[in-house]
Amino acid sequence: MSTPEAHDMDETFLSAYLDDELDVPTRAAVQARIDGSPAWEAELVEVRAARDAVRALPLVDARPGFWDHVLDGNDHDKKGGNVVDLGVARQRRAWVSRWRALAGAAAAAVVLGVVLVPRPAPVDPALGTLTQVHAERASLGNDVVSNLAGAVVPAGLDR
């Protein structure tokens, strides 16, 4: 990087200073500028923090099985293992997403259908209870037909 005149230097030289990408005279000129300018000094602190943050990011690796998948089959496939075309992979994922969305919509429709389908109204009065009462009375030796008459009107059986 050729040495710029002092007045040509802007703050973008600070990153190059941090990265040790300046020749000796330019580095000295930037150092002098930092020493004499609180604004440059503050800017240096800011960009250093950003640089350190990215450099401190943990090493990430692919999900388990990815490399096995890539490397398996390398002997059989001269194009290079199981690597697939970028567009094809993305298209496949898009299809899976669409199918998942469709399946979700179908499941939601089924649930809604179950909830919203009209059900038969409960019978009023409860015929089961009336029958039970009648059976109990009849078992006590009363007149069966007379006892049954009480159940006829509430159950609407008199028509």
Add this chain to the structure above:
Amino acid sequence: MADGIPTWEEVAREHGSFLYRVAYRLAGNHDDAQDLVQEALLRVRKGLERYEPGSLEGWLARIVTNVFLDDMRRRQRRPADPFPDDPDRVLPESPSAEDASTDLSDEIQAALGSLPSEFRVPVVLCDVADQSYEQIAATLHVPLGTVRSRIHRGRRLLREALTAGGDRA
């Protein structure tokens, strides 16, 4: 390895992690990073015969960067596809499950992902792939001064994004 030229398998085994690291920091998520690496390895396979022994990682960084930039252009032509510059795309799916240090990493990755690609790429190449400004200039086909300026502005934007994120928290 013959004549200093590695086999495809050696590249994948010994430098795959490097490729993945760069791809992940460019793309911001595992799905896209895996796609980028696979495409990069295809290009490695095709280009190995032309590879001239030197900085292998520099060569790989250039390939994965080109794959990323090609993909960006393809997505721009088809805006229906999710776009990596969308900050939501790089946010962690379930931040509550992460520990504090992972939260910080996610925050930094999200800030990195929010940078326009013209700044994100040189910053990643410099700070993740450890490439010199000269190598980055060659990869991006831009002058050295442009690399210097983009790296600095990228870091400035990154700092602002991190500070803004910290203020919101």
